[in-house]
Amino acid sequence: MPEIGLIQMRCSQDPSENLDNAIALIREAAAQGAQIICLQELFKTVYFCQEENHKYFQYAEPIPGPTTERLSALAKELQVVIVASLFERRAAGLYHNTAAVIDADGSLLGIYRKMHIPDDPLFYEKFYFTPGDLGFRSWQTKYARVGVLICWDQWYPEAARLTALRGAEVIFYPTAIGWHPSEKAEFGERQHSSWETVQRGHAIANGCYVAVPNRVGHEAPAGGDGLEFWGRSFIADPAGQILSRAGGEKPEIVLASIDLKALDTQRTHWPFLRDRRIEAYAELTKRFID
Numbered sequence: 001m002p003e004i005g006l007i008q009m010r011c012s013q014d015p016s017e018n019l020d021n022a023i024a025l026i027r028e029a030a031a032q033g034a035q036i037i038c039l040q041e042l043f044k045t046v047y048f049c050q051e052e053n054h055k056y057f058q059y060a061e062p063i064p065g066p067t068t069e070r071l072s073a074l075a076k077e078l079q080v081v082i083v084a085s086l087f088e089r090r091a092a093g094l095y096h097n098t099a100a101v102i103d104a105d106g107s108l109l110g111i112y113r114k115m116h117i118p119d120d121p122l123f124y125e126k127f128y129f130t131p132g133d134l135g136f137r138s139w140q141t142k143y144a145r146v147g148v149l150i151c152w153d154q155w156y157p158e159a160a161r162l163t164a165l166r167g168a169e170v171i172f173y174p175t176a177i178g179w180h181p182s183e184k185a186e187f188g189e190r191q192h193s194s195w196e197t198v199q200r201g202h203a204i205a206n207g208c209y210v211a212v213p214n215r216v217g218h219e220a221p222a223g224g225d226g227l228e229f230w231g232r233s234f235i236a237d238p239a240g241q242i243l244s245r246a247g248g249e250k251p252e253i254v255l256a257s258i259d260l261k262a263l264d265t266q267r268t269h270w271p272f273l274r275d276r277r278i279e280a281y282a283e284l285t286k287r288f289i290d
Contacts, residue, residue: 005034076106
């Protein structure tokens with residue numbers, strides 16, 4: 001059975017330091033048996049989207065590029081699959097929030113560009129990222145067929161469904177989500193519960209594994225109260241049951257073995273894909289039905 005590893009990190013203002021830290025944690029996860037390893041959203045940097053500032057475009061890089069080349073060499077050395085979320089510079093003035101999927105032989109299988117881009121207080125991603133234009137995808141890696149969605153995508157059942165219909169056995173959600181410190185006491189646990197519940201629901205509705213690495217720690221690159229990232233990275237099985245979960249206070253590696261045969265068992269006993277009424281869903285392409 002393949003072993004999934006999630007990397008839950010704190011991030012500093014130094015991208016090189018963050019990359020070195022991520023590589024060390026990947027090595028540690030591989031030493032513990034992980035074969036498919038996913039990093040959190042934008043793992044090389046602090047979550048700079050807390051403000052709209054042109055200086056942060058310097059963090060962007062091409063894919064393939066220096067980071068994917070370094071991670072490809074690492075994947076080949078360790079014989080692991082690596083999913084890495086990066087700030088992609090596609091062209092002058094054209095940037096994406098992108099996940100690279102690197103197979104265990106070091107080859108870059110492909111990329112996924114984040115489709116749903118938020119614009120909320122301290123989550124000003126529309127200033128930086130063009131919505132993805134590659135659609136929803138999956139890739140056959142050495143160990144399993146994987147799909148990737150990124151953070152805000154995790155709230156949309158359509159994204160999970162289309163990724164599963166592309167054959168994904170595991171959907172990874174690299175994430176950067178946290179509390180506004182002033183709201184934590186009143187809304188914190190409710191917000192966290194909603195976040196975890198909706199993703200466990202995607203696992204159930206699609207009969208696949210869901211794996212969610214989130215960052216941890218307090219970050220305030222724009223000053224002010226900043227954001228308290230809540231960690232709690234987790235892996236859920238096709239019945240939505242939590243196999244492994246990190247805490248909310250420190251960097252951790254989350255590990256779980258996955259049984260790919262369980263997908264067929266789940267889908268034959270709960271045959272949601274069989275009973276879909278696809279001829280009745282055309283109106284999903286409308287923004288709203290008056």
